[in-house]
Amino acid sequence: MNIEQIISELxxxxxxxxxxxxxxxxxxxxxxKSGVRSLLSxxxxxxxxxxxxxxxxxxxxxxxxxxxxxxxxxxxxxxxDMMKVPGTAGSLSxxxxxxxxxxxxxxxxxxxxxxxxxxxxxxxxxGVGFETTVPAYALTIEEAVRRGVSNLRLLTALxxxxxxxxxxxxxxxxxxGFLCPGHVSVIIGSAAYEDLAEQxxxxxxxxxxxxxxxxxxxxxxxxxxQTASGVEKGVHNLYKNAVRTEGxxxxxSVIERYFEPGAAMWxxxxxxxxxxxxxxxxxxxxxxxxxxxxxxxxxxAACRCGDVxxxxxxxxxxxxxxxxxxxxxxxxxxxVSSEGACGIWHRNIGxx
Amino acid sequence: xxxxxxxxxxxxxxxxxxADFNGNLVDxxxxxxxxxxxxxxxxxxxxxxxxxxxxxxLELIELFHDLDELx
Amino acid sequence: MQINMSHGSGGKASAELxxxxxxxxxxxxxxxxMEDAAVLELHGKFxxxxxxxxxxxxxxxxxxxxxxxxxGTVNDLLMMGAEPAxxxxxxxxxxxxxxxxxxxxxxxxxxTAEEAGVKIVAGDTKVVEGKGGLFINTSGIxxxxxxxxxxxxxxxxxxxxxxxxxxGDHHACILSNRMGIENQIxxxxxxxxxxxxxxxxxxxxxxxxxxxxxxxxxxxxxxIADASNCGIEIKEDSIPVRPEVRSxxxxxxxxPVYMGNEGKLIAVVxxxxxxxxxxxxxxxxxxxxxxxxxxxxxxxxxxxxxxxGGSRIVDVLYGEGLPRIC
Numbered sequence: 001m002n003i004e005q006i007i008s009e010l011x012x013x014x015x016x017x018x019x020x021x022x023x024x025x026x027x028x029x030x031x032x033k034s035g036v037r038s039l040l041s042x043x044x045x046x047x048x049x050x051x052x053x054x055x056x057x058x059x060x061x062x063x064x065x066x067x068x069x070x071x072x073x074x075x076x077x078x079x080x081d082m083m084k085v086p087g088t089a090g091s092l093s094x095x096x097x098x099x100x101x102x103x104x105x106x107x108x109x110x111x112x113x114x115x116x117x118x119x120x121x122x123x124x125x126x127g128v129g130f131e132t133t134v135p136a137y138a139l140t141i142e143e144a145v146r147r148g149v150s151n152l153r154l155l156t157a158l159x160x161x162x163x164x165x166x167x168x169x170x171x172x173x174x175x176x177g178f179l180c181p182g183h184v185s186v187i188i189g190s191a192a193y194e195d196l197a198e199q200x201x202x203x204x205x206x207x208x209x210x211x212x213x214x215x216x217x218x219x220x221x222x223x224x225x226q227t228a229s230g231v232e233k234g235v236h237n238l239y240k241n242a243v244r245t246e247g248x249x250x251x252x253s254v255i256e257r258y259f260e261p262g263a264a265m266w267x268x269x270x271x272x273x274x275x276x277x278x279x280x281x282x283x284x285x286x287x288x289x290x291x292x293x294x295x296x297x298x299x300x301a302a303c304r305c306g307d308v309x310x311x312x313x314x315x316x317x318x319x320x321x322x323x324x325x326x327x328x329x330x331x332x333x334x335x336v337s338s339e340g341a342c343g344i345w346h347r348n349i350g351x352x
Numbered sequence: 353x354x355x356x357x358x359x360x361x362x363x364x365x366x367x368x369x370x371a372d373f374n375g376n377l378v379d380x381x382x383x384x385x386x387x388x389x390x391x392x393x394x395x396x397x398x399x400x401x402x403x404x405x406x407x408x409x410l411e412l413i414e415l416f417h418d419l420d421e422l423x
Numbered sequence: 424m425q426i427n428m429s430h431g432s433g434g435k436a437s438a439e440l441x442x443x444x445x446x447x448x449x450x451x452x453x454x455x456x457m458e459d460a461a462v463l464e465l466h467g468k469f470x471x472x473x474x475x476x477x478x479x480x481x482x483x484x485x486x487x488x489x490x491x492x493x494x495g496t497v498n499d500l501l502m503m504g505a506e507p508a509x510x511x512x513x514x515x516x517x518x519x520x521x522x523x524x525x526x527x528x529x530x531x532x533x534x535t536a537e538e539a540g541v542k543i544v545a546g547d548t549k550v551v552e553g554k555g556g557l558f559i560n561t562s563g564i565x566x567x568x569x570x571x572x573x574x575x576x577x578x579x580x581x582x583x584x585x586x587x588x589x590x591g592d593h594h595a596c597i598l599s600n601r602m603g604i605e606n607q608i609x610x611x612x613x614x615x616x617x618x619x620x621x622x623x624x625x626x627x628x629x630x631x632x633x634x635x636x637x638x639x640x641x642x643x644x645x646x647i648a649d650a651s652n653c654g655i656e657i658k659e660d661s662i663p664v665r666p667e668v669r670s671x672x673x674x675x676x677x678x679p680v681y682m683g684n685e686g687k688l689i690a691v692v693x694x695x696x697x698x699x700x701x702x703x704x705x706x707x708x709x710x711x712x713x714x715x716x717x718x719x720x721x722x723x724x725x726x727x728x729x730x731x732g733g734s735r736i737v738d739v740l741y742g743e744g745l746p747r748i749c
Contacts, residue, residue: 106398183356
């Protein structure tokens, strides 16, 4: 087997239409960047899943970020991704223009140093992300506790993938197979998908982020789908170089030490029990009030963001797509984020 | 949802290490892995989340091998 | 010594600043007259451009805001096929700026201007409250020799697109500093005169040229495709990017195609001249890594043939290119 054979078989596919969800936003970005869709038969549809943390974060969270950034002696620190997401009254980027104090970070751990150097300022970290990023926040709190740095808070909108996948398996039965998020799987392990694969008899394939990885993953899902019914569909790990069956146990235990599960709001999916992570009560002093930020922006009635996130429709089937809603003037978060399905589709009109 | 790329550990002091990404030196926390100098580690947001066992070229060879095995 | 409000008062301190720093380095016949405006004798067709520079840090690996402010405007003039002749320089200095730093930057401007063959013939200085920073505006005039016609609307099917070197160096250098990532990435800040002269003197049929600054290659090729009403097909493999810069981009989730540069140009040339143009570029100091990266095709928009044979649209840059984790 080599990449040319895979590409040619995927291009030649003439069977029934198959829908494959790539759960992870970084996969979505890589798929577009390397033109993977243009290499597939029109019978294979790739659907972008809810794995862009920016897209599934509700507006109330952005509003809270902004209100901290406007407070005296407070600085909000964030990854660049969040800057353009609209809250009910504008984005962090706009707020910055109105005097909000917003700084960018590469890693939350560097904020412990910044906070230690500036004891008169409270640093509020916008803690967005999935399992891949959560250990970094846990280690940040660990370091802050160890060094007695108390002018640092986490405002979390942390989510876990499995409850969302469970929800999708239950509610979106048209999806035939899943390309599992590579770097979340590094943490949670490929075994995490076994129960879902068995229960719903669908292929779950863990893949890396090079276009070769993604094509191999899609190929493996298609091959599983074409095997006779009655043959078990299962979890295949095609990213063994980084993903262990059991995941990274140290990372899982550090997550558990600092965080506990709770209900979380997903744009498009709604409230899902135990799909969020919140600082444990013993670390409440480091929490910036992360619970209950569930209220979402009132999107125009025509906005189909929710349907796009779960793959019910393609972005260009939304009546606002490319018209009232475009990258310069985004309504739904799917258009805002560089990984949001609508934003990516808009940049690729003509290629689809 | 999570960008992570491999870098080579060039120094370690407790949980703090420096990783080299083609000449870019980044402070990396290695508290989640048992890394030693010379290891290639997968880094996300300043945190090493796993040790990579092979370089990219070998990884791709193995990928196609795995696909054959699964058939 | 630091800049204070009296340096912008128009009084004695201003005059001393003028004499000890600006006059010392920028000295030439026109400027030395110290009139309210420079009087120039110009004939024929000329190009006229302006640009403001606000970069922090003001001194970086490979250059400083002074060098940048001369190269930026000179390069803009060169891209129209003009021979840069005169510059003006406006300075906005923040209180607390070290005079020694200002002198270093002014000296750097003078040196760059001399290399580019332009005279700084008028200037202005203002002082504002702040934290010791400075901003520079330059504008410039260049003479366009008769018969020269270079512009974004001139491209047609079959033309080849050359880039004069590796992409992303300046942007990565500045961001490394801000994000605290250690590396040896050096800004590519440079005057592109030698490359442009080499192409034009050797009668390469240059349809259009652009310096690849803010917005990056992707944005600039879109502007050209729009203006010429044609499509542009980029070959992903052919885009030169230093491995160090590529890894830097990977760390922060950035795309070299949208990274800013300060010493790179793209030239669209007639197909038959492509190879010769490439060889000529590579002979110059700042064009050693030049490459043919794209061709002009029938159609609309800019797209890229990817490494594995796929294609994707390359749109203009929306908003700012922010470091991201996701």
